Amino acid sequence: MSVDVVKLTRDLVAVDTIGHAESDALAVVAPLLEKAGFAVDIGEHEPGRGTLVAEWHTGLEQPPLCLSGHVDTVPLGAAPWQHDPFRAEPDGDRLHGRGTSDMKGGVAAIVAAAAKIAALRPSRAGLRLVLTAAEEPGSAGARHAVRRLSGRPSGPLVITEPTGNAVLHGHKGALWLTASASGVTAHGSMPHLGDNAVYTLARAVNRLETHDFGVPPHPAMGRPTLNVGTFHGGLNTNSVPDSAEATIDVRTVAGQDHGGVLTGLAGRVGDTVHLEPLIDLPAVWTDPGDAWAASVAEIAREITGAKDTEPRAATYFTDASVLTPAFGHVPTVICGPGEAEQAHVTDEWVSLRKLADSVAILERVCVDWCGT
Known part of the structure; x- marks a missing residue:
């Protein structure tokens, strides 16, 4: 046929x-x-x-x-x-x-x-x-x-x-994550009464820019990569934001265990930020x-x-x-x-x-x- x-x-x-x-x-x-x-x-x-x-x-x-x-x-x-x-x-x-x-x-x-x-x-x-x-x-x-x-x-x-x-x-593999931080809302004119979740998440995300995965380059895939794709926080200009969320796109190479990758990233962002997998494909x-x-x-x-x-x-x-x-x-x-x-x-x-x-x-x- x-x-x-x-x-x-x-x-x-x-x-x-x-x-x-x-x-x-x-x-x-x-x-x-x-x-x-x-x-x-x-x-x-x-x-x-x-x-x-x-x-x-x-x-x-x-x-x-x-x-x-x-x-x-x-x-x-x-x-x-x-x-x-x-x-x-x-x-x-x-x-x-x-x-x-x-x-x-x-x-x-x-x-x-x-x-x-x-x-x-x-x-x-x-x-x-x-x-x-x-x-x-x-x-x-x-x-x-x-x-x-x-x-x-x-x-x-x-x-x-x-x-x-x-x-x-x-x-390459794909490990997509949400990174979220919580805070305490307050009036924007009195930020000292609140806890700004955007600042918390931004500090954590900045640390990811220099994250070392600790693996040698793969002969065909090269090195694993990380990209922060989105960042959102707050509901209005004159309030201290009590939540913020970013999405992270990690591309892994053969031999990397995604559980270990997640543990390493969690240690990098610290206890104030929660990481949750969106896509986990080896x-x-x-x-x-x-x-x-x-x-x-x-x-x-x-x-x-x-x-x-x-x-x-x-x-x-x-x-x-x-x-x-x-x-x-x-x-x-x-x-x-x-x-x-x-x-x-x-x-x-x-x-x-x-x-x-x-x-x-x-x-x-x-x-x-x-x-x-």
Whole structure:
């Protein structure tokens, strides 16, 4: 069965999944997969927010290869778009639209490759597709899929997040925190009668700017990072604020324990500030020397003509933070047609050539694992 990856990308982009309605996007791909011979199940973790699990010959001697991507997208932003964000009309080698790179193009490539492979007879292993909702705010759809797949074995994992079809061997972890401080309110003309929570939190946050995580740089991920993203306090100008809150974005590297990171940060801000996790997603890393990962990297280089052999990792997180450990820390790579620099930007685009190359890469990876 043949699926036109460009048409499917456009059809997916036409469905507005900005923080909702992923089930509507999955309704576009489910009939294609069913027609190809996949057993398809869509489960919602909340109304309208579905995650699709599709399986094909998963009972063979090897566990199935898993291909995964998400169909939710982020808001358009305040800047005007020069291209309709939901039409994805071809413009030379580019399709412009929200989600073309991040990552409906990658999802379309998965479906196109899987539909073609399903026409063949596997000798060793089948395929499993996990197409998720709510990845952007913290992988809720992937967690829902893991509960549904509990106890079923899985082979290696390919996440088609935007990499320009380069193979990445992992990504940083994300530990997002709220930092809150309390005080005592008083009239703004008599601040000595109150306890200003903004001052308390500001002093603590300033100490984080020079925080040392105490770990050496990772060879591909570099050093962990910390960014204070928001800061809010008080209700009105002429009162001493009795509460203040900041949010903190920590990106960890492979080998860091998030519990230890949280303990270290708590010690840094002191007892007057409370830290609470918002998102807790560990880093993912597969040894570039792993035989399967190395074979995927070689396939991608052959198809794209890329020469770079240096192991690389993404700074962003993916659903692999949930899927990889749940599947038994299977070998995992990230390789998709989008461009990381196009994620979340105005007039986001994906290359038509790289969409075709992505399908070719995934087909080869499937053939090698499944033994078709």
